[in-house]
């Protein structure tokens with residue numbers, strides 16, 4: 001079973017819950033949808049959103065985010081943001097070393113990032 005996420009606070013939801021145990025929101029989404037939103041938030045004007053997006057992409061081990069995280073590490077002036085990006089890259093690396101790469105790649109090729117716009 002694929003995990004669900006809260007689209008309000010991005011909390012990971014275990015099992016068959018119909019609402020978020022963290023913020024009580026009933027707006028749940030798939031990992032794919034969450035990743036699309038997070039990718040858009042990497043260029044969000046509000047620093048706090050960017051930081052959360054950087055951390056969350058690491059938490060869901062979203063491999064296509066790696067080049068973006070790498071460019072944050074290389075160009076970001078903000079130390080906290082850089083550290084968060086480094087941590088997320090490490091998490092993604094560790095995860096991908098120990099998992100079935102082919103299955104995950106096929107899954108992510110289906111998602112088209114350009115369709116996701118920030119609301």
Ligand SMILES: [Zn+2]
Nearest residue numbers: 006009020023
């Ligand atoms: Zn929530």
